[in-house]
Amino acid sequence: MLGSGFIKSIQNEMRKDNGVDGDAQRLSQLVWLIFLKIMDDNEQQKEFLDKDYVPAVPEKYRWKNWAAQEDGITGEKLLNFINDELFPDLKNLEVKQSNRRTAVVREVFAESSNFMKDGTQLRKVINIINGINFNSSEDRHAFGDIYETLLSSLQSAGNAGEFYTPRAVTKFIIDRINPKLGEKVFDPAAGTGGFLTGAIDHVRKEAKTAEDEKLLQQSIYGVEWKQLPYSLLVTNMIFHGIEEPDNIRHDDTLSRPYISYGPNDYVDVIAANPPFGGVVKDGTEKNFPSSFRTKETADLFLILFIRLLKQGGRAGIVLPDGFLFGEGAKTRIKEHLLEECNLHTIIRLPGSVFAPYTSIATNLLFFTKGEPTKDVWYYEHRLPEGVKAYNKTKPIRVEEFDSIKEWWDNRTESEVAWKVSIDDIKKRNYNLDIKNPNIIKVDELNPEEVLADYRAKQAEVKNILDKIKSELTEALSHHDR
Numbered sequence: 001m002l003g004s005g006f007i008k009s010i011q012n013e014m015r016k017d018n019g020v021d022g023d024a025q026r027l028s029q030l031v032w033l034i035f036l037k038i039m040d041d042n043e044q045q046k047e048f049l050d051k052d053y054v055p056a057v058p059e060k061y062r063w064k065n066w067a068a069q070e071d072g073i074t075g076e077k078l079l080n081f082i083n084d085e086l087f088p089d090l091k092n093l094e095v096k097q098s099n100r101r102t103a104v105v106r107e108v109f110a111e112s113s114n115f116m117k118d119g120t121q122l123r124k125v126i127n128i129i130n131g132i133n134f135n136s137s138e139d140r141h142a143f144g145d146i147y148e149t150l151l152s153s154l155q156s157a158g159n160a161g162e163f164y165t166p167r168a169v170t171k172f173i174i175d176r177i178n179p180k181l182g183e184k185v186f187d188p189a190a191g192t193g194g195f196l197t198g199a200i201d202h203v204r205k206e207a208k209t210a211e212d213e214k215l216l217q218q219s220i221y222g223v224e225w226k227q228l229p230y231s232l233l234v235t236n237m238i239f240h241g242i243e244e245p246d247n248i249r250h251d252d253t254l255s256r257p258y259i260s261y262g263p264n265d266y267v268d269v270i271a272a273n274p275p276f277g278g279v280v281k282d283g284t285e286k287n288f289p290s291s292f293r294t295k296e297t298a299d300l301f302l303i304l305f306i307r308l309l310k311q312g313g314r315a316g317i318v319l320p321d322g323f324l325f326g327e328g329a330k331t332r333i334k335e336h337l338l339e340e341c342n343l344h345t346i347i348r349l350p351g352s353v354f355a356p357y358t359s360i361a362t363n364l365l366f367f368t369k370g371e372p373t374k375d376v377w378y379y380e381h382r383l384p385e386g387v388k389a390y391n392k393t394k395p396i397r398v399e400e401f402d403s404i405k406e407w408w409d410n411r412t413e414s415e416v417a418w419k420v421s422i423d424d425i426k427k428r429n430y431n432l433d434i435k436n437p438n439i440i441k442v443d444e445l446n447p448e449e450v451l452a453d454y455r456a457k458q459a460e461v462k463n464i465l466d467k468i469k470s471e472l473t474e475a476l477s478h479h480d481r
Contacts, residue, residue, distance in 0.1 A: 006128070013124045019117030028228055032112045033129055035235045036063045039105070041134035042238060056101035058093070061086050067126045074123035082114050082122075100246040104234050107250045111227040134239070144239070165194050165273040165318060166353060169364070172401040173271050173316035174198040176345075176366060176408065181206040182215050183268035186308065188253040189301060190222035192232040195271040196248075197240045204241075217242055221267065225252040254300050257287045258307060266310045273318035274301035276360070292336070294329040303333055306340050309369040315341075321361040325433035334430040338422065341367040346432065347404065348380045352389035353396050373422050379404055380416045380436050415439055 010030060014020045020029055040063035043055040059065060066072060066081065073081060090109040096102045116122045133139045174195065179185045185199045200220060207213045220242060224230040230250045237245040276298035284300070286293070292303050298319055305315055323330060324346075337343060347364040354362065367373075381404065383389070390396050407417060415438050425432065 006131075010125055010128050013121055013128070014116070017116045017118045017121040020115045024228070025115045028112065028231075029115050030125075031228065031231045031235060032108065032114075033126065035108055035231060035238075036061075036067070037129050037132065038134050038235060038238050039101075040064055040068075042243075045135050046243075054099055056096075056099050056105050058089065061090060068130060070127050070130065072123070072126075075119040077119070078123055079114075079117070079119040087112075087114060100244050104245055104248070108231045108234060110250070112231060140239070164191060164357070166395050167194060167198075168396045168398045168400065169273075169318065169349075169353065170194040170198045170271070171398055172404070173318075173364060173366075174202050175401075175405070177269055177271060177314050177316040179203050179269045179271075181212060182219065184219050184221060184266075185269045185271065186221040186267040187270070187272045188223050188304060188308070189272050189274045190224045190233055190248070191229050191273070193222065193236040193240075193248075195273070196220055196222050196233075197236055199269070199271065200240050200242070217244070218247070221247045223249045223251050223253045225250065252284075253304065254284050254287065254297070258304065261304070261307050265308060266313070267308055268310055268313050270305050270309060270313070270315040270317065272301070272305070272315075274298045276318075276320045276322075291332050292329055294333075296330075298323060299326075299330060299333055302337065306337060306369065309341070311370040312368065313370075314366070314368045316364065316366050318362055319365055321363065321433060323432075324363060325431050327429075331430050334432060337367065338373040338425065338430070341369045341373065342371050343367040343373045343376055345377050345379070345408075348378060348436075349396075350381065350383050350390065352383075352391065355389065355391050373425075375422065376420050376425065376432070377411055378418050378420065378434060378436070379407065382416065413438065 011026060014026050014029065020026055036057070039057055043053070043057065043062070044064065046053045047055070055062060066086075072078075087109060090105060093102055093106040093109075095106060114122075116125070132143055134143070179199050179202060181203050183203075185196065185203075187193075187195045190196060200216065203216050203219070204213075207216050220237070222233060222237075224233050227250070230248075234245050234248050237248055242248075274297060276296075288300055288303055292299075294300065302317070302319070302323070305317065309315060323334075343365060345364075345366040347366075349362050349364065351359050351361040354360065381400070384397075384400060387394065407414075411417065411419075413419060416436070418434075418437055420434050425434075428434075
């Protein structure tokens with residue numbers, strides 16, 4: 001069953017149920033079911049390895065006890081069990097300090113719902129999910145691909161401006177900021193966890209012992225305030241081997257006063273795509289210093305990133321063009337960034353990277369805290385030859401960043417790369433929207449000037465040809481004599 005047909009078969013069964021309206025509800029429905037299946041497979045493995053392990057999900061609600069049997073409860077009995085017992089009890093689950101997973105289970109169900117109204121159809125969906133064993137490395141690998149397909153096909157841009165980051169972008173950013181074992185990695189706007197899972201996979205290559213793995217588990221931090229992405233996020237963390245994802249919080253990072261963040265909150269690495277184009281809740285901007293106050297979500301996140309980085313800490317983030325050329329509070333934020341951090345690289349991406357969610361042009365900003373910026377390097381990432389725009393079926397690919405990686409450690413100016421000094425940036429009043437100076441755009445040329453230049457060159461060629469003709473004629477006449 002695993003493969004492209006897995007999600008399709010579930011969607012087909014859900015479409016037969018009139019309680020589920022649209023892709024968003026189908027995804028939400030699928031998430032809590034998969035969460036319970038992943039939890040139970042994982043907890044069965046933990047029980048096998050540790051006879052004293054106490055599961056986070058109460059015995060009655062563990063997947064193996066009500067869902068695992070193909071001929072288990074169905075119809076009205078199944079619906080009544082889920083709606084009247086499982087959901088109310090898990091929403092009010094006692095949080096145990098001895099098993100911090102209980103808090104995660106409670107948060108996942110806090111705002112989740114069972115949308116399906118046909119218990120027979122729900123049983124069919126459950127039986128399809130039963131086809132996966134999350135303790136099987138083969139099934140885990142296959143489901144990893146399915147999970148990515150599920151996210152890309154069902155996620156759409158929310159009304160707060162968040163856009164889910166293409167995996168090619170998250171992989172490139174993680175590769176460049178290069179988190180190390182023992183470093184604290186944080187995504188304050190974590191979404192479904194693309195940057196954090198990228199960091200886990202990157203750092204795990206260094207983990208050789210059980211102690212190393214424990215250190216990795218304790219080093220991954222994330223916050224997401226929307227329920228559905230949060231549920232996907234913690235499911236993703238467990239799926240990627242984070243045993244107790246209690247460092248993954250369901251919260252609004254911006255709701256805490258800026259001044260309250262102290263040394264205990266500082267991190268080594270930030271990788272993030274903060275929501276942009278959105279407006280924060282009324283009053284949120286008052287949590288920040290008056291000179292930086294704005295309602296633009298991405299701007300406030302950037303101020304927070306600067307605050308949270310340790311000295312020497314590094315960040316790779318996604319920001320829209322509007323931040324680069326924006327004025328007012330944006331100017332003061334950019335000045336603060338360039339004074340506190342070395343903004344060493346800006347990768348300019350084509351406008352269609354986040355299609356179909358938005359056509360807004362975006363940039364990847366890389367900076368290190370602790371020393372002011374002297375120069376900013378720009379690199380213009382161009383669409384591959386023959387590609388007019390990225391889209392859902394043809395997204396940006398990991399291989400497209402290879403040329404940037406080759407350039408990264410041996411930087412030279414070229415038709416796609418240029419360097420701008422801090423003095424020039426100050427003269428521009430911190431406008432960072434600096435176009436590529438090494439190419440001449442056709443639309444910048446005056447057609448009349450082009451025509452006049454062409455005619456002048458034609459006249460020059462004609463004069464040269466006439467001169468050559470005259471000299472040849474004269475030479476031949478001398479020869480005839």
